[in-house]
Amino acid sequence: MEVIVQKTYDEMSKGGAQLIAQTLNAKPNAVLGMATGSTPLGVYKELVRMHKNEGLDFSQVTTFNLDEYVGLPVTHDQSYHYFMHENFFKHVNISHQNIYIPSGTTGNYKAFCDWYEKRIEECGGIDVQILGIGTDGHIAFNEPTSSLSSRTRLKTLAKMTIDDNARFFEKREDVPIYAITMGVGTILEARKLILLANGKGKAQAVKEMVEGPVTSMITASALQLHPSAKVFIDHDAASLLEMKDYYEWIQQKKPGAPQV
Ligand code: F6R
Numbered sequence: 001m002e003v004i005v006q007k008t009y010d011e012m013s014k015g016g017a018q019l020i021a022q023t024l025n026a027k028p029n030a031v032l033g034m035a036t037g038s039t040p041l042g043v044y045k046e047l048v049r050m051h052k053n054e055g056l057d058f059s060q061v062t063t064f065n066l067d068e069y070v071g072l073p074v075t076h077d078q079s080y081h082y083f084m085h086e087n088f089f090k091h092v093n094i095s096h097q098n099i100y101i102p103s104g105t106t107g108n109y110k111a112f113c114d115w116y117e118k119r120i121e122e123c124g125g126i127d128v129q130i131l132g133i134g135t136d137g138h139i140a141f142n143e144p145t146s147s148l149s150s151r152t153r154l155k156t157l158a159k160m161t162i163d164d165n166a167r168f169f170e171k172r173e174d175v176p177i178y179a180i181t182m183g184v185g186t187i188l189e190a191r192k193l194i195l196l197a198n199g200k201g202k203a204q205a206v207k208e209m210v211e212g213p214v215t216s217m218i219t220a221s222a223l224q225l226h227p228s229a230k231v232f233i234d235h236d237a238a239s240l241l242e243m244k245d246y247y248e249w250i251q252q253k254k255p256g257a258p259q260v
Contacts, residue, residue: 143158
């Protein structure tokens with residue numbers, strides 16, 4: 001796992017967006033894994049800027065979102081369908097038939113989840129997966145005790161996640177209790193992972209993800225098993241890391257390292 005500590009949220013977002021742009025420049029028909037929530041908003045803003053000012057092209061890109069609330073129609077302003085269209089898709093030249101987001105309103109969740117997994121495979125697998133982290137250490141909606149080899153499925157949200165996400169809804173009771181989420185096993189199959197985290201509220205989860213044991217109690221710790229996982233964090237989110245100086249030292253010395 002490579003930990004990249006940035007001074008600000010903007011720098012962290014630019015770092016994540018640059019990696020995605022590099023992938024698209026090398027592979028214009030790349031498959032991107034998308035996340036929602038407040039953390040990746042800066043990455044999406046920067047990618048939209050790159051599209052408008054630098055011609056970053058999404059015309060051949062396919063996307064798969066990590067998760068969706070169960071029970072919210074796609075027009076609901078807190079559905080992840082709505083979020084993605086408002087914050088990203090409507091601002092770039094992506095082809096709408098290449099956008100995949102789990103359905104929160106399907107009549108057959110099991111069949112839908114199996115189809116979603118199959119579609120990811122048929123599209124050649126995910127090249128780069130963007131991730132945030134929950135305060136309970138989740139990635140996507142893989143709450144504590146989720147199997148580290150889990151696949152896309154229906155999941156009951158943890159109370160902590162419901163509390164955290166209540167800020168987006170009028171009342172806590174409006175937050176859905178269930179979601180469809182890619183599994184940890186699904187996420188680990190992406191060729192590259194980019195996890196972003198900012199703010200003091202994420203510091204404990206980040207510490208456990210990076211420096212704690214690999215455990216289903218902190219599903220983000222499974223990133224330790226991935227051969228190409230980059231973690232972009234700001235100083236606040238990095239504040240509890242014991243080896244923070246070492247991660248900064250690595251980044252400082254990287255430009256002088258022998259080419260492999
Ligand atoms: C969203 C997702 C979640 C969030 C996490 C952090 O698609 O998969 O795991 O990344 O809950 O949310 P924010 O960024 O709002 O703190």
